[in-house]
Amino acid sequence: MKPFLALLSAIFFISCNTKTKQKKDNDTNAQITYEADWESLKQHETPKWFLDAKFGIYCHWGPYSVPAYENEWYSHWMYVNADNPEAKNGKPSKYYEHHVKTYGTLDQFGYKDFIPMFTAEKFDAAEWADLFQKAGAKFAGPVSEHADGFAMWNSDLTKWDAKDMGPKRDIMGELSKEIRKRDMKFIATFHRHWLLAWYPTWDETTDASYPEYAGLYGPKMKKGDFIYPRDVHDLDAGVDKYYPLADKEFNEEWLARLKEIINKYNPDLVWFDNKMDVIGEDYRKEFLNYYYNHGEMNNQDVVATYKFYDFAKGSAVLDLERSRMKEKQPFPWLTDDSIDWKAWSHISDPRYKSTNRLIDFLVDVVSKNGAVLLNITPRADGTIPEPVKERLLEIGEWLKVNGEAIYGTRTFEVYGEGDAEIVEGHLSEEKNADNTSKDVRFTTKGETLYAIVLDWPNEGEKVIRTLKKGNEYLKRDITSIQLLGHEGDLNFEIKNDGLHISLPKQKVGNHAFTFKIN
Numbered sequence: 001m002k003p004f005l006a007l008l009s010a011i012f013f014i015s016c017n018t019k020t021k022q023k024k025d026n027d028t029n030a031q032i033t034y035e036a037d038w039e040s041l042k043q044h045e046t047p048k049w050f051l052d053a054k055f056g057i058y059c060h061w062g063p064y065s066v067p068a069y070e071n072e073w074y075s076h077w078m079y080v081n082a083d084n085p086e087a088k089n090g091k092p093s094k095y096y097e098h099h100v101k102t103y104g105t106l107d108q109f110g111y112k113d114f115i116p117m118f119t120a121e122k123f124d125a126a127e128w129a130d131l132f133q134k135a136g137a138k139f140a141g142p143v144s145e146h147a148d149g150f151a152m153w154n155s156d157l158t159k160w161d162a163k164d165m166g167p168k169r170d171i172m173g174e175l176s177k178e179i180r181k182r183d184m185k186f187i188a189t190f191h192r193h194w195l196l197a198w199y200p201t202w203d204e205t206t207d208a209s210y211p212e213y214a215g216l217y218g219p220k221m222k223k224g225d226f227i228y229p230r231d232v233h234d235l236d237a238g239v240d241k242y243y244p245l246a247d248k249e250f251n252e253e254w255l256a257r258l259k260e261i262i263n264k265y266n267p268d269l270v271w272f273d274n275k276m277d278v279i280g281e282d283y284r285k286e287f288l289n290y291y292y293n294h295g296e297m298n299n300q301d302v303v304a305t306y307k308f309y310d311f312a313k314g315s316a317v318l319d320l321e322r323s324r325m326k327e328k329q330p331f332p333w334l335t336d337d338s339i340d341w342k343a344w345s346h347i348s349d350p351r352y353k354s355t356n357r358l359i360d361f362l363v364d365v366v367s368k369n370g371a372v373l374l375n376i377t378p379r380a381d382g383t384i385p386e387p388v389k390e391r392l393l394e395i396g397e398w399l400k401v402n403g404e405a406i407y408g409t410r411t412f413e414v415y416g417e418g419d420a421e422i423v424e425g426h427l428s429e430e431k432n433a434d435n436t437s438k439d440v441r442f443t444t445k446g447e448t449l450y451a452i453v454l455d456w457p458n459e460g461e462k463v464i465r466t467l468k469k470g471n472e473y474l475k476r477d478i479t480s481i482q483l484l485g486h487e488g489d490l491n492f493e494i495k496n497d498g499l500h501i502s503l504p505k506q507k508v509g510n511h512a513f514t515f516k517i518n
Contacts, residue, residue, distance in 0.1 A: 033296045036282070036289035038312040044292050046317060046332050047301030049185060050269070052408040053138035054366050055399075056373045057392070058189055058271075058336075060143050060344040062150050063114040063166065065380040069098055072345035075111045075148035111148065115160075120167035123382025129178035131384065135392035136399035137374075138407070139269060140179050141187035142171055144261055147194035153264065157256055167382075176265045185268035187373075188261050192254055193276050196246050251283045258287055262294050267302075271319065271336070271373070274307035274426075288315060305334055319373075322429040324361070326422040328368045328415040335365055337429060338375040339388055346377040352387050355394040359511045360435045360454045362395075364422075366406055367415040367441035367452075398511050401485040405443050405450035405514045412442035412449060413473040417466045440464055449474070449517040456507050462515070467499035484514040 034040050064074045077095035080087050087093065103109040132140040145151050153172035154163035162171045176186045246254065261267065270291060276284065288304055288311065295302035304311070305319040320335040338344045339358070341351045362372045376392070378384050399406065418439030423431040435454035443450045451464055467474060480489045481501055491502040501515060 034289050034292045036285040038285065038315055041285065041288045041292065041315040042312065044288075044315065047303060049138075049301060050303050050317070050371065051332055051410075053185065054371045054406050054409075055137055055362060056139035056185075056187065056269075056371070057132045057135060057137040057376060058141055058143065058187060058373055059376045059378055060146065060338075061171075061378045062143065062146055062148060062152060062345075063111070063118045064146065064148060065346050065378065066114040066117045067099070067102075068346050068348045068380070070095060070347060071343040072146060075146075078111060079106065081106075115150065115166045118166040118380055120162075120169065120171070120380070120382040123167065123169070123171070123378075125171075125174035125178040128175065128378075128384070129182050129184070131389060131392055132179065133182045133184065135396040136403060137184060139185035139187050139373075140175075141189065141267065141269075142175055144172060144188045144190050145257070146191045149192070149195045151257070153261060155257070155260060157253070157260060172261070172265055176267075186265065187269040187271060188265065188267040189271040189273075190258065190261075191273040192257065193246070193278050194273060196250055196278055246278050246280060246283075251280045254279055255283050255287055255290075259290055262291055266294075266298060266300060268300065269303040269305070271305045271334075272307065272310065274310065274321065276306065276310035277308075284311060320426070322427045323425055324365050324422060324429065324432075325368045325370060326424050328411050329370070331369065333370045334373055335370055336373040336375060337361070338377070339391060340377055341430060343377065344375050346379050346385065350377065350385070350387075352391065355391045355398075356511050357434060358391060358395060359398055360439075361429075362406070363441045363452050363454065363512050364416075364435075366409065367411065367443055369411050394511075398509070401509065402452070402512065402514045404445070405452055405484065405516070409443035409445050409450065412444050414442065414466060416441035417464070418454070437462070440466070442466075447476070447518070451515040451517060453513045453515065456513060457503065461503055462501045463498040464501070464515075465498035467494070467517075469494050469496050478517055480518045482516045482518075483508055484516055485509050490515075 034044065060072045062072075064072050067074050067078075070077075074095055077093045078099040079096065080093040081096050082090055082092045099106070099109075103113075129140070142152055144153060149160060150166075151158055151161035153161060154170040155161040159165070162169060172188065179186045258270070262270070291302060291304060294300075304316040306316050307319050307321065314331075318331070318333045320333065322335075322337050324335055325333065339352055340347070341353060343350065358374065365372050376384065376388050416439065418435070420433065420435050420439045437453055437455040437457040439454040441452045441454065443452070451467075453462055467478075478492065478494070478499070481492050482489055483504065486504050486508045490504075493500045499517075
């Protein structure tokens with residue numbers, strides 16, 4: 001009897017101390033796995049599909065694509081005239097000057113007047129999804145809503161959406177179907193909190209100064225009120241500009257729109273821009289609680305991302321913007337970057353990155369336990385610029401040959417070797433130089449080690465110094481080495497200064513080169 005009682009006691013103790021609590025949802029009678037507190041939300045595990053996927057594509061596309069001027073923040077900066085509190089030295093922004101010169105004064109032509117021009121008449125969701133698939137992406141989707149407040153889905157919560165205005169099509173719905181047809185995961189990205197940050201209702205402004213729907217959000221303010229108090233998170237993150245905090249109305253609408261996206265489109269990943277800390281913490285926790293439990297009820301493995309401190313560490317996947325990690329990390333992470341050095345949306349004078357740079361970036365990030373979400377820049381009519389297509393197809397061709405060293409891989413004992421020094425930090429990517437043949441990045445899969453060299457060596461051989469005789473990393477002997485895209489084994493010799501691999505006489509491929517070490 002005593003052992004039986006002891007067993008019952010142990011079971012009771014375990015059940016009462018289970019990290020992940022479960023209860024019944026009153027409305028659906030479904031199992032609820034998570035609660036809206038950080039400790040419960042931290043129990044959510046990053047799904048295997050994300051750990052394996054490594055590469056995704058999304059796009060900034062909306063009414064701001066019509067003016068195609070400078071960047072996707074046109075909807076804000078066009079209103080910064082000389083009287084605006086954000087005008088530097090009392091001078092209007094170049095966006096304002098461009099707008100007045102091109103379209104007329106703000107009372108004659110506001111941002112809302114771009115919406116009828118955003119017709120997307122050449123948009124073809126199937127064509128886009130084909131391109132994403134050929135590029136090698138494993139997850140993809142659109143910006144659901146940017147800081148202009150225009151929803152790219154068929155919303156029941158607002159008339160300012162792509163189904164009721166502009167294209168008069170459910171952009172998210174069409175893309176979600178076509179992307180999933182091709183066995184890719186569907187993602188939704190969300191920037192709505194910036195609407196509060198950049199469209200407060202200034203007492204001094206007239207109705208003509210902002211889009212007619214912007215004044216619905218944010219507290220009434222005066223010029224001197226455009227800050228909120230510092231806290232330790234902001235100080236640690238180096239944030240030096242502060243915005244008003246959301247009121248109950250804005251918080252509730254923020255959450256309602258996200259729940260609508262989840263219910264209508266079941267995204268596999270929901271991505272957020274930074275500054276989400278203007279949203280009340282309870283609402284942020286409630287979002288994760290709702291999303292994670294929705295995934296559980298639908299037997300769907302979902303991912304949420306955040307920047308800086310916007311979610312509690314460990315409750316979602318950390319995302320960087322136009323940057324990367326200097327070292328390998330023990331946790332999975334994501335970085336988002338644009339194919340254009342200058343902007344995230346289509347502009348009239350883009351400066352596209354080279355395919356070589358994009359591939360090297362992907363390889364470096366993957367070697368450090370990260371994944372890349374690459375932004376592309378469709379035109380307002382729904383066509384994708386040819387230089388963008390070319391780069392995506394070239395990435396796809398590279399992945400056809402070298403994808404086994406990317407997809408489904410895990411990190412090695414060290415991420416790599418070489419002379420390249422990485423500058424970390426928000427928006428730091430342009431500070432990093434291109435890689436050379438000295439730069440090697442490692443990935444693993446089972447018993448195989450991949451050594452990816454980021455440029456073709458000119459010496460007739462490649463020496464990988466990390467794998468020298470007696471190194472502390474390889475636990476077994478090397479039996480053979482191949483170069484992906486080249487037939488046959490390569491000659492090699494392990495010496496005191498490194499692993500010497502003889503190269504084929506002819507260069508194989510145009511970008512990073514993968515040695516498969518068995």
